[in-house]
Amino acid sequence: MLKNYEKFSEEMILRDHLALDRTILANERTLLAYLRTFIGVFSAGAAIIKFVDGSAATVIGFAFVVLSPLFLILGIYRYAHTVRKLRVIEKTN
Numbered sequence: 001m002l003k004n005y006e007k008f009s010e011e012m013i014l015r016d017h018l019a020l021d022r023t024i025l026a027n028e029r030t031l032l033a034y035l036r037t038f039i040g041v042f043s044a045g046a047a048i049i050k051f052v053d054g055s056a057a058t059v060i061g062f063a064f065v066v067l068s069p070l071f072l073i074l075g076i077y078r079y080a081h082t083v084r085k086l087r088v089i090e091k092t093n
Contacts, residue, residue: 020089027082034075042068 045064048057 020086024086027079027086031075031079034071034078038068038072038075041071 041064045061045066045068048061048064050061052058052061
């Protein structure tokens, strides 16, 4: 997607630089949202395991605990991927 904008990199003005800064900040907020989701799902799973009786609840709790790192891994991957693309744009200016 960002490849389409490479031809305009020499013509960036202040508005474009500010948009790039907003994009960087939005990327950081997105990473924090993934981190918050990871913490919420992990803690919900731990709470279910600890405080709810029953084998079905225990299985659901363990599923939450096991699947929660996927949110963290996905968030870090998307963050790093977007940072790499944004660095290409920043270097061309």
